[in-house]
Amino acid sequence: MIYQILEKLDKKLHFEQAQAHCDIPCGIYDPSGAQIAALTVVRMMDLMAELASGETKDNTEFHNSMERYITVKEEHAEKAKHEIRVIWGDYFKQDKHPNVDDLVHRIMQLGSKARQTADREAGLALVNAINEFAEIFWGTKNVKTKKAKAPYAPALEMVYPDL
Amino acid sequence: MIYQILEKLDKKLHFEQAQAHCDIPCGIYDPSGAQIAALTVVRMMDLMAELASGETKDNTEFHNSMERYITVKEEHAEKAKHEIRVIWGDYFKQDKHPNVDDLVHRIMQLGSKARQTADREAGLALVNAINEFAEIFWGTKNVKTKKAKAPYAPALEMVYPDL
Amino acid sequence: MIYQILEKLDKKLHFEQAQAHCDIPCGIYDPSGAQIAALTVVRMMDLMAELASGETKDNTEFHNSMERYITVKEEHAEKAKHEIRVIWGDYFKQDKHPNVDDLVHRIMQLGSKARQTADREAGLALVNAINEFAEIFWGTKNVKTKKAKAPYAPALEMVYPDL
Amino acid sequence: MIYQILEKLDKKLHFEQAQAHCDIPCGIYDPSGAQIAALTVVRMMDLMAELASGETKDNTEFHNSMERYITVKEEHAEKAKHEIRVIWGDYFKQDKHPNVDDLVHRIMQLGSKARQTADREAGLALVNAINEFAEIFWGTKNVKTKKAKAPYAPALEMVYPDL
Amino acid sequence: MIYQILEKLDKKLHFEQAQAHCDIPCGIYDPSGAQIAALTVVRMMDLMAELASGETKDNTEFHNSMERYITVKEEHAEKAKHEIRVIWGDYFKQDKHPNVDDLVHRIMQLGSKARQTADREAGLALVNAINEFAEIFWGTKNVKTKKAKAPYAPALEMVYPDL
Amino acid sequence: MIYQILEKLDKKLHFEQAQAHCDIPCGIYDPSGAQIAALTVVRMMDLMAELASGETKDNTEFHNSMERYITVKEEHAEKAKHEIRVIWGDYFKQDKHPNVDDLVHRIMQLGSKARQTADREAGLALVNAINEFAEIFWGTKNVKTKKAKAPYAPALEMVYPDL
Numbered sequence: 001m002i003y004q005i006l007e008k009l010d011k012k013l014h015f016e017q018a019q020a021h022c023d024i025p026c027g028i029y030d031p032s033g034a035q036i037a038a039l040t041v042v043r044m045m046d047l048m049a050e051l052a053s054g055e056t057k058d059n060t061e062f063h064n065s066m067e068r069y070i071t072v073k074e075e076h077a078e079k080a081k082h083e084i085r086v087i088w089g090d091y092f093k094q095d096k097h098p099n100v101d102d103l104v105h106r107i108m109q110l111g112s113k114a115r116q117t118a119d120r121e122a123g124l125a126l127v128n129a130i131n132e133f134a135e136i137f138w139g140t141k142n143v144k145t146k147k148a149k150a151p152y153a154p155a156l157e158m159v160y161p162d163l
Numbered sequence: 164m165i166y167q168i169l170e171k172l173d174k175k176l177h178f179e180q181a182q183a184h185c186d187i188p189c190g191i192y193d194p195s196g197a198q199i200a201a202l203t204v205v206r207m208m209d210l211m212a213e214l215a216s217g218e219t220k221d222n223t224e225f226h227n228s229m230e231r232y233i234t235v236k237e238e239h240a241e242k243a244k245h246e247i248r249v250i251w252g253d254y255f256k257q258d259k260h261p262n263v264d265d266l267v268h269r270i271m272q273l274g275s276k277a278r279q280t281a282d283r284e285a286g287l288a289l290v291n292a293i294n295e296f297a298e299i300f301w302g303t304k305n306v307k308t309k310k311a312k313a314p315y316a317p318a319l320e321m322v323y324p325d326l
Numbered sequence: 327m328i329y330q331i332l333e334k335l336d337k338k339l340h341f342e343q344a345q346a347h348c349d350i351p352c353g354i355y356d357p358s359g360a361q362i363a364a365l366t367v368v369r370m371m372d373l374m375a376e377l378a379s380g381e382t383k384d385n386t387e388f389h390n391s392m393e394r395y396i397t398v399k400e401e402h403a404e405k406a407k408h409e410i411r412v413i414w415g416d417y418f419k420q421d422k423h424p425n426v427d428d429l430v431h432r433i434m435q436l437g438s439k440a441r442q443t444a445d446r447e448a449g450l451a452l453v454n455a456i457n458e459f460a461e462i463f464w465g466t467k468n469v470k471t472k473k474a475k476a477p478y479a480p481a482l483e484m485v486y487p488d489l
Numbered sequence: 490m491i492y493q494i495l496e497k498l499d500k501k502l503h504f505e506q507a508q509a510h511c512d513i514p515c516g517i518y519d520p521s522g523a524q525i526a527a528l529t530v531v532r533m534m535d536l537m538a539e540l541a542s543g544e545t546k547d548n549t550e551f552h553n554s555m556e557r558y559i560t561v562k563e564e565h566a567e568k569a570k571h572e573i574r575v576i577w578g579d580y581f582k583q584d585k586h587p588n589v590d591d592l593v594h595r596i597m598q599l600g601s602k603a604r605q606t607a608d609r610e611a612g613l614a615l616v617n618a619i620n621e622f623a624e625i626f627w628g629t630k631n632v633k634t635k636k637a638k639a640p641y642a643p644a645l646e647m648v649y650p651d652l
Numbered sequence: 653m654i655y656q657i658l659e660k661l662d663k664k665l666h667f668e669q670a671q672a673h674c675d676i677p678c679g680i681y682d683p684s685g686a687q688i689a690a691l692t693v694v695r696m697m698d699l700m701a702e703l704a705s706g707e708t709k710d711n712t713e714f715h716n717s718m719e720r721y722i723t724v725k726e727e728h729a730e731k732a733k734h735e736i737r738v739i740w741g742d743y744f745k746q747d748k749h750p751n752v753d754d755l756v757h758r759i760m761q762l763g764s765k766a767r768q769t770a771d772r773e774a775g776l777a778l779v780n781a782i783n784e785f786a787e788i789f790w791g792t793k794n795v796k797t798k799k800a801k802a803p804y805a806p807a808l809e810m811v812y813p814d815l
Numbered sequence: 816m817i818y819q820i821l822e823k824l825d826k827k828l829h830f831e832q833a834q835a836h837c838d839i840p841c842g843i844y845d846p847s848g849a850q851i852a853a854l855t856v857v858r859m860m861d862l863m864a865e866l867a868s869g870e871t872k873d874n875t876e877f878h879n880s881m882e883r884y885i886t887v888k889e890e891h892a893e894k895a896k897h898e899i900r901v902i903w904g905d906y907f908k909q910d911k912h913p914n915v916d917d918l919v920h921r922i923m924q925l926g927s928k929a930r931q932t933a934d935r936e937a938g939l940a941l942v943n944a945i946n947e948f949a950e951i952f953w954g955t956k957n958v959k960t961k962k963a964k965a966p967y968a969p970a971l972e973m974v975y976p977d978l
Contacts, residue, residue, distance in 0.1 A: 028366050028478050032358055040354050048549045057547050058220050060211045060229075060281035066549075067233045068278065070556045085737050089760025101753040108741025115557065118549035143477050148489035151469050152354050160489060163474035191855050191967050195847055203843050221546050223537045223555075223607035230559045231604065248411050252434025264427040271415025306966050311978035314958050315843050323978060326963035374875045383873050384709050386700045386718075386770035392875075393722045394767065396882045441883065444875035516699075517692050517804050521684055529680050536679075574900050578923025590916040597904025632803050637815035640795050641680050652800035652812060710872050712863045712881075712933035719885045720930065 029091045031134040035158055037080035038130045041114050042123035042154045044073035049118070074115055080126065081111035084133060097136050107133060124156070131159040192254045194297040198321055200243035201293045204277050205286035205317045207236035212281070237278055243289065244274035247296060260299050270296060287319070294322040355417045357460040361484055363406035364456045367440050368449035368480045370399035375444070400441055406452065407437035410459060423462050433459060450482070457485040518580045520623040524647055526569035527619045530603050531612035531643045533562035538607070563604055569615065570600035573622060586625050596622060613645070620648040681739045683786040687810055689732035690782045693766050694775035694806045696725035701770070726767055732778065733763035736785060749788050759785060776808070783811040844906045846949040850973055852895035853945045856929050857938035857969045859888035864933070889930055895941065896926035899948060912951050922948060939971070946974040 048069045056062055088104045110126040138145045144162040149155045211232045219225055251267045273289040301308045307325040312318045374395045382388055414430045436452040464471045470488040475481045537558045545551055577593045599615040627634045633651040638644045700721045708714055740756045762778040790797045796814040801807045863884045871877055903919045925941040953960045959977040964970045 028362060028369055028476075030362055030478070033362065036354060036356050036359065043354055048553070052547075052549045052552075058215075060215045063215075063229050064211070064233055064236075064281045065279070066552050067230055067556055068237065070553055071234070071237070071560070073553075074557065074560070081737075081741065082734075085733075085760065089733065089757070090764050092757075093761070101757055105741065105744075105753055105756075108737065109745070112742050116554075118553045138477075141477060150354075151464075151467060151487055151489060152356070161477055163477060163486060191851060191858055191965075193851055193967070196851065199843060199845050199848065206843055221541075223541045226541075226555050227537075227559055227562075227607045228605070230556055231563065234560070234563070244411075244415065245408075248407075248434065251431065252407065253438050255431075256435070264431055268414070268418075268427055268430075271411065272419070275416050301966075304966060313843075314953075314956060314976055314978060315845070324966055326966060326975060374879070378873075378875045378878075384704075386704045389704075389718050390700070390722055390725075390770045391768075392878050393719055393882055394726065396879055397723070397726070397886070399879075400883065400886070442880070444879045516695050517688065519688055519804070522688065525680060525682055525685065532679050570900075570904065571897075574896075574923065578896065578920070579927050581920075582924070590920055594904070594907075594916055594919075597900065598908070601905050627803075630803060639680075640790075640793060640813055640815060641682070649815060650803055652803060710867075712867045715867075715881050716863075716885055716888075716933045717931075719882055720889065723886070723889070 029087045029137070031083070031087065031130065031137050032160075034080045034083040034087075034130050035127070035134060037076040037083065038114075038123070038127040039150055039152075039154065039156060039158070040076040041073050041080065041126060042120060042156065044069045044076070045118055045120045045123050046154060048073075049120070077111045077114045077126070080130060081108055084108075084130065087133075087137065091137075092140075097140065100133075100136060103129065103133055103136070127156055127158075134159040192250045192300070194246070194250065194293065194300050195323075197243045197246040197250075197293050198290070198297060200239040200246065201277075201286070201290040202313055202315075202317065202319060202321070203239040204236050204243070204289060205283060205319065207232045207239070208281055208283045208286050209317060211236075212283070240274045240277045240289070243293060244271055247271075247293065250296075250300065254300075255303075260303065263296075263299060266292065266296055266299070290319055290321075297322040355413045355463070357409070357413065357456065357463050358486075360406045360409040360413075360456050361453075361460060363402040363409065364440075364449070364453040365476055365478075365480065365482060365484070366402040367399050367406070367452060368446060368482065370395045370402070371444055371446045371449045372480060374399075375446070403437045403440045403452070406456060407434055410434075410456065413459075413463065417463075418466075423466065426459075426462060429455065429459055429462070453482055453484075460485040518576045518626070520572070520576065520619065520626050521649075523569045523572040523576075523619050524616075524623060526565040526572065527603075527612070527616045528639055528641075528643065528645060528647070529565040530562050530569070530615060531609060531645065533558045533565070534607055534609045534612045535643060537562075538609070566600045566603045566615070569619060570597055573597075573619065576622075576626065580626075581629075586629065589622075589625060592618065592622055592625070616645055616647075623648040681743045681789070683735070683739060683782065683789050684812075686732045686735040686739075686782050687779075687786060689728040689735065690766075690775070690779040691802055691804075691806065691808060691810070692728040693725050693732070693778060694772060694808065696721045696728070697770055697772045697775050698806060700725075701772070729763045729766045729778070732782060733760055736760075736782065739785075739789065743789075744792075749792065752785075752788060755781065755785055755788070779808055779810075786811040844902045844952070846898070846902065846945065846952050847975075849895045849898040849902075849945050850942075850949060852891040852898065853929075853938070853942040854965055854967075854969065854971060854973070855891040856888050856895070856941060857935060857971065859884045859891070860933055860935045860938050861969060863888075864935070892926045892929045892941070895945060896923055899923075899945065902948075902952065906952075907955075912955065915948075915951060918944065918948055918951070942971055942973075949974040 048066065051062065051065055051069070054062075084104060084107050088100065092100055107126070107129045110122065110129050113122045114126045116122075135145055138159075138161050145159050146162045147157050148160055150158050211229065214225065214228055214232070217225075247267060247270050251263065255263055270289070270292045273285065273292050276285045277289045279285075298308055301322075301324050308322050309325045310320050311323055313321050374392065377388065377391055377395070380388075410430060410433050414426065418426055433452070433455045436448065436455050439448045440452045442448075461471055464485075464487050471485050472488045473483050474486055476484050537555065540551065540554055540558070543551075573593060573596050577589065581589055596615070596618045599611065599618050602611045603615045624634055627648075627650050634648050635651045636646050637649055639647050700718065703714065703717055703721070706714075736756060736759050740752065744752055759778070759781045762774065762781050765774045766778045768774075787797055790811075790813050797811050798814045799809050800812055802810050863881065866877065866880055866884070869877075899919060899922050903915065907915055922941070922944045925937065925944050928937045929941045931937075950960055953974075953976050960974050961977045962972050963975055965973050
């Protein structure tokens with residue numbers, strides 16, 4: 001409980017931005033890779049549900065498709081976690097955004113959850129948390145963001161930099 | 164339709180060989196890796212069909228074997244595509260064989276098809292297209308080819324350089 | 327030479343769009359991964375040039391940085407090629423855009439060139455060719471594109487979907 | 490049969506230790522990575538058996554979990570083999586322990602067996618063979634070993650260096 | 653600054669342990685992989701320094717060895733980060749140890765630093781932070797720890813579970 | 816010394832062939848992948864020597880090429896070892912060819928040596944040992960072999976199955 005209290009305290013307090021610290025070491029950081037990966041997780045969950053609602057469930061075609069969807073889901077949930085971890089470790093330095101440690105830990109757990117289950121809600125939670133991260137990230141660079149539907153299924157609303 | 168016409172046109176026209184362009188940059192290119200990978204795809208399809216024709220379909224041994232076959236099929240279809248892409252991108256230069264762009268695109272699609280399905284015909288089509296590529300490749304090096312059965316199951320007829 | 331003529335011919339002729347063919351099999355295709363990878367290639371070339379223009383060239387720090395830049399350049403040039411190849415093989419079907427086979431082959435060669443050299447021009451050529459691909463890709467989906475500078479160094483002008 | 494006889498002969502004969510040969514080239518060799526990997530193989534077999542003994546066997550959650558366990562089992566059996574192979578190839582030199590070639594070959598086969606099956610006995614055999622290897626390895630370094638239960642399920646008795 | 657204050661506050665407050673939350677989902681977590689990887693980073697820095705202090709600095713043998721050391725350093729710093737991230741994301745749940753988010757973020761930064769430099773101090777800092785993590789980890793499992801020198805160069809003092 | 820004696824003893828004694836044991840489990844084993852990888856090692860050594868004999872040794876182009884050659888050498892020496900290890904572990908069973916354990920151990924050491932050095936002799940030794948393995952392998956399948964020069968530089972004499 002104490003952490004919830006501290007977190008609320010944090011949010012009311014001033015903090016310096018991250019961007020000053022990464023001018024030289026940081027190269028190209030972009031959360032879009034993690035966002036696409038998270039969308040792919042949800043897409044695979046949808047394909048899995050669709051396949052499982054079909055009639056034949058034990059022929060080679062069924063197993064072939066099911067395994068492929070699960071494998072792609074695994075890889076992309078892992079990719080989403082990896083890309084967020086890299087930005088967090090290499091871009092965010094001291095005096096970083098007060099939510100970012102907790103948010104990243106939450107993304108790690110949601111990424112694991114999305115691997116462990118076929119439940120679409122778990123996939124959506126991962127997408128949302130990564131969108132939240134994208135918003136914080138672009139904020140530290142003073143790049144405005146907008147929301148728009150992804151131009152492919154599952155056409156979820158995503159956070160994009162407004163370039 | 165226009166492409167089919169153009170393709171036929173191409174085949175009747177003279178073209179210069181590729182080999183002059185790769186003397187120095189090109190190292191070791193050999194389509195045999197892609198050929199063995201394509202054979203492995205068919206082999207896995209055969210093992211999948213054999214397993215699925217058995218009696219027990221829902222114990223751990225069934226799932227263990229089925230998943231392993233599918234995974235190996237995935238990896239080798241992908242490997243076949245990757246190796247062909249490397250030779251195409253790094254070895255074939257301007258004034259290349261007129262069929263090669265289209266053939267490579269066909270191999271990419273057949274490789275994807277062979278991942279998406281357990282249908283043996285799709286695997287055989289991949290093997291044949293890659294044999295066609297091997298024949299063109301060795302032709303650009305003025306190395307004669309021969310056909311012989313692979314010395315392991317599935318003992319399909321393959322194109323080999325006649326060394 | 328014949329190919330150049332045929333290519334010009336192609337460009338004047340009507341062709342059906344690709345999108346009709348990928349409604350069901352195609353999942354999430356997005357050239358942004360390849361675009362970011364190509365930008366990273368140029369960024370690494372810039373860092374390499376900067377390092378080489380420094381004074382000390384033979385201590386462990388120099389070698390450590392130089393090797394890391396080259397390795398990242400290699401990986402991202404390869405990633406750019408791989409991502410384009412996947413979209414080309416899995417998304418573009420028959421009656422595809424007439425330039426796409428040749429453009430993809432060009433991207434493969436430019437990707438290889440960008441690995442083989444430290445010359446910034448080679449990196450820029452790769453970025454441009456992939457932007458051209460992105461424009462064609464979004465066109466097949468009837469998604470408008472815009473040009474904007476990437477929000478990180480090297481702040482090259484990139485093609486983005488106008489969502 | 491002849492090999493069994495020769496092996497027995499070997500065991501009775503004096504042999505020089507390996508450690509003299511690896512003072513300079515060898516860096517950090519530690520069989521604990523292979524041991525943890527082998528434990529993971531058994532753990533996955535246990536989870537597979539538990540899942541298969543449940544009621545629902547054909548929904549997406551079942552397939553999702555089963556595939557993940559099998560994939561982790563595959564990776565860790567392979568990792569165990571790889572790590573042992575590296576130590577064997579890079580650390581053990583001429584006049585090496587007389588059992589080590591045969592033991593390593595046995596580990597390779599047990600690792601393959603543990604991939605091919607869901608049978609717990611095969612996993613235990615892999616763990617035991619790798620513990621035997623660990624004992625020989627630490628012996629060549631004159632580091633004493635002890636036996637203790639691993640501090641996580643499956644809490645098998647493992648060989649540890651007594652530091 | 654506010655974070656430093658909050659952190660100190662945290663340390664004085666009661667918190668529930670993590671272990672209650674991972675009985676079922678958690679499999680085998682062991683920080684020893686990360687510890688060995690961090691030791692390898694320091695070992696490579698030592699080999700780099702030794703090589704650079706030699707006489708010949710521009711022949712193929714020099715480049716061959718230098719590149720190999722740097723590559724191994726890169727891989728093992730990355731591996732250390734990856735393994736810690738997995739334990740953090742999959743094992744530590746809510747009401748976790750109050751230092752763990754910050755410590756993990758520090759490890760990520762130290763891991764990046766150890767990749768970016770050849771400075772031995774950066775490697776030692778990584779080893780120490782991961783030992784600190786190991787101590788916390790074993791504490792949540794009520795497994796006692798001890799300190800002992802690693803049985804290979806660089807023979808740094810490491811935290812081991814006292815089994 | 817005892818092993819040399821035993822080895823000679825072995826060679827004079829009858830032994831059963833391996834092929835009977837792999838009818839069902841073994842899929843597609845082919846040493847050609849390892850052979851091409853070993854050739855690539857020698858090719859890279861040649862390119863390294865050529866580059867180092869040039870005039871400019873400290874610009875970005877030099878480092879870019881040198882690192883790429885070394886990396887490819889590393890990967891292919893490792894690939895050669897991996898492929899031989901797989902055939903040895905999965906194909907050769909009990910009553911196997913008496914030389915094969917020792918030969919495989921020798922290949923592992925030669926593969927490591929070829930990574931550690933830029934010395935062409937080390938690369939040639941690896942090629943020869945793998946050719947020796949190929950000869951034994953095809954012998955167990957009663958497939959005749961022939962010797963021919965590889966159709967690309969370095970055009971070393973290789974063992975091929977006579978199909």
